[in-house]
Amino acid sequence: MKSAPQNAPIRVMLVDDHPSRAQSVEEHLKAAGFEVLSVISSATGLLFQIEQHRPDVVLIDLQSPDRDVLESLAIVNRHSPTAMVMFAEEDDPDYIRQAVEAGISTYLMEGINPAKVKPVIEVAMAQFKSFQGLRQELDTARTQLQDRTLIEKAKGLLMLQKRISENEAHQLLTRLAMDNNQRLRDVAQTVIATLSALEIRK
Amino acid sequence: MSDPARLPPAEITQLSLGYMRLTDAAPLILAKEEGLYARYGLDVTLRREVSWANLRDKLVIGDLDAAHLLAPLPMTTTFGAGGIRGNLLTGLSLGLNGNAITVSNSLWDSLGLHYPGRAPDALEVVKKLGEQIKERGPGSRLTFATVHAFSMHTFLLRLWFQAGQIDPDVDIRLLVLPPEQMCDSLARGIIDGFCVGEPWSTVAVEQGIGTVAASGYQIWNNAPEKVLGVTEHWHNLHPATHLRLRLAIMEACRLLTEPQQRVRIAEIMSQRQYLNLPEKMLLPSLTGDYRFSKNDAPVQVPEFHVFWKFQAGFPWRSHAEWIVQQSSALLGKEINADDTRALVQQSYRANLYREAARCLGELSPSQDYKEENRHGSPWEFEPGITLGADVMIGNPQYSGKTD
Numbered sequence: 001m002k003s004a005p006q007n008a009p010i011r012v013m014l015v016d017d018h019p020s021r022a023q024s025v026e027e028h029l030k031a032a033g034f035e036v037l038s039v040i041s042s043a044t045g046l047l048f049q050i051e052q053h054r055p056d057v058v059l060i061d062l063q064s065p066d067r068d069v070l071e072s073l074a075i076v077n078r079h080s081p082t083a084m085v086m087f088a089e090e091d092d093p094d095y096i097r098q099a100v101e102a103g104i105s106t107y108l109m110e111g112i113n114p115a116k117v118k119p120v121i122e123v124a125m126a127q128f129k130s131f132q133g134l135r136q137e138l139d140t141a142r143t144q145l146q147d148r149t150l151i152e153k154a155k156g157l158l159m160l161q162k163r164i165s166e167n168e169a170h171q172l173l174t175r176l177a178m179d180n181n182q183r184l185r186d187v188a189q190t191v192i193a194t195l196s197a198l199e200i201r202k
Numbered sequence: 203m204s205d206p207a208r209l210p211p212a213e214i215t216q217l218s219l220g221y222m223r224l225t226d227a228a229p230l231i232l233a234k235e236e237g238l239y240a241r242y243g244l245d246v247t248l249r250r251e252v253s254w255a256n257l258r259d260k261l262v263i264g265d266l267d268a269a270h271l272l273a274p275l276p277m278t279t280t281f282g283a284g285g286i287r288g289n290l291l292t293g294l295s296l297g298l299n300g301n302a303i304t305v306s307n308s309l310w311d312s313l314g315l316h317y318p319g320r321a322p323d324a325l326e327v328v329k330k331l332g333e334q335i336k337e338r339g340p341g342s343r344l345t346f347a348t349v350h351a352f353s354m355h356t357f358l359l360r361l362w363f364q365a366g367q368i369d370p371d372v373d374i375r376l377l378v379l380p381p382e383q384m385c386d387s388l389a390r391g392i393i394d395g396f397c398v399g400e401p402w403s404t405v406a407v408e409q410g411i412g413t414v415a416a417s418g419y420q421i422w423n424n425a426p427e428k429v430l431g432v433t434e435h436w437h438n439l440h441p442a443t444h445l446r447l448r449l450a451i452m453e454a455c456r457l458l459t460e461p462q463q464r465v466r467i468a469e470i471m472s473q474r475q476y477l478n479l480p481e482k483m484l485l486p487s488l489t490g491d492y493r494f495s496k497n498d499a500p501v502q503v504p505e506f507h508v509f510w511k512f513q514a515g516f517p518w519r520s521h522a523e524w525i526v527q528q529s530s531a532l533l534g535k536e537i538n539a540d541d542t543r544a545l546v547q548q549s550y551r552a553n554l555y556r557e558a559a560r561c562l563g564e565l566s567p568s569q570d571y572k573e574e575n576r577h578g579s580p581w582e583f584e585p586g587i588t589l590g591a592d593v594m595i596g597n598p599q600y601s602g603k604t605d
Binding site: 065074 | 380532
């Protein structure tokens with residue numbers, strides 16, 4: 001609102017269902033000198049929270065169903081003092097893409113200077129992106145673990161079936177992978193399927 | 203049935219198609235399950251989204267190729283009313299009707315109206331509500347919710363209130379909530395009623411927390427509802443892919459005229475990867491065997507969802523024009539006649555429907571506009587083309603025809 005003093009810090013509300021991500025965004029925003037009014041998850045009465053806190057900016061997870069609620073504040077309640085508009089810089093088409101890719105959307109109180117809000121968004125976007133990075137790393141680690149389990153299982157079955165050592169079983173799998181131009185985990189999967197079928201028939 | 207081999211080759215074949223968790227996503231899901239996309243050489247991934255804002259943004263930036271959109275969104279996004287701006291268009295409407303207005307049991311009981319064995323009289327209900335609001339006087343405003351500001355839900359709800367001499371801007375507090383929160387908010391008394399797409403009214407009725415006071419059909423017979431939206435840019439780059447996509451979905455819409463397909467799609471959509479809701483919540487509106495309140499027997503409302511007959515897929519510009527007028531009223535911003543017409547012509551592409559209908563060997567209307575609010579029963583628009591009733595509740599000033 002225009003009544004806010006010129007140098008007052010931008011007051012931010014964060015709507016995010018991921019507590020750890022929300023926490024890191026909050027910490028980084030505070031460190032950058034912004035005021036974080038509240039951090040809420042979806043389905044906790046966004047309209048009420050906005051009326052209570054009157055934030056200058058709302059940062060919201062793209063996957064929150066509350067986005068349509070926020071957008072309605074620009075339209076249905078156009079006479080209310082809490083009219084929010086979407087931050088969508090017309091001269092920067094890349095911004096929308098980046099924001100969507102990072103998984104975040106920003107709304108500001110009507111009358112707030114968008115230039116003042118930009119640093120807030122940059123801080124939040126960086127945290128959202130690093131959270132995405134962490135999740136990808138986690139996914140990769142999980143896949144690697146699953147692969148290793150599969151390979152171990154295939155080796156065990158081969159050792160039993162062919163009465164060979166672990167080392168020989170490993171070499172056999174590696175050779176099969178090279179001959180068939182397949183990844184080790186895929187070969188392991190085939191071996192498990194084939195040998196398990198044999199087991200059942202026995 | 204058309205021969206896909208004789209169509210121009212698709213520019214791209216891998217598509218992402220976004221939809222919301224609503225019963226009227228049925229044609230998009232049936233086209234997938236029936237292998238209709240594949241028959242037209244398309245590999246379509248269906249993506250369920252959590253908000254209309256997400257569908258719109260992902261469509262605008264190209265993360266989605268096409269989407270199940272509220273009928274007003276092509277115009278309001280092109281116009282830039284709230285949210286990001288982008289030129290959107292549709293060449294296929296995904297069906298007519300599909301909404302209902304549900305009120306809390308306490309509000310319903312306070313009206314003292316009973317309709318054993320038949321649907322409530324939507325006009326009588328809202329007139330009674332209007333009288334009650336006048337008696338209560340200002341300061342005790344009722345709160346109603348819809349799922350998006352620019353939706354047929356909002357516009358039909360406002361039309362209904364106006365028919366009961368209720369001013370939706372003064373007498374009612376109108377807000378937006380996610381569909382999943384509607385029933386809970388109604389049960390907790392945060393809202394007094396809502397207008398939403400199915401299955402959310404049925405969920406409220408089945409849970410015993412609300413009574414359906416009016417079906418969307420009763421407010422405006424055969425009103426527009428959802429469309430298949432794409433960006434103008436995407437359409438210009440991929441006209442042949444767009445045509446194939448429309449054909450696949452139109453074939454699904456045509457299949458949905460068969461009662462057994464309605465039952466089948468309810469079973470399919472109940473699955474976890476689609477709507478993830480019990481089948482019994484989806485069946486009432488799809489079969490037209492609809493329950494308005496928990497303690498009353500179901501009533502036959504065969505036009506609850508119309509996917510194919512009455513030229514349901516045709517993007518009528520007379521529908522679009524009404525939508526722009528309503529959006530303008532909601533925004534409190536004048537959109538003059540020339541701008542309205544330009545917006546409607548840019549966003550509602552009747553010719554794209556005709557192109558697809560020709561491929562399917564089906565008739566389509568030769569005019570872009572039709573009369574609205576004139577016919578109380580099905581009528582012949584042109585030889586071989588029968589359209590449904592088009593009456594609006596309370597008989598407001600709108601005729602649909604332009605000079």
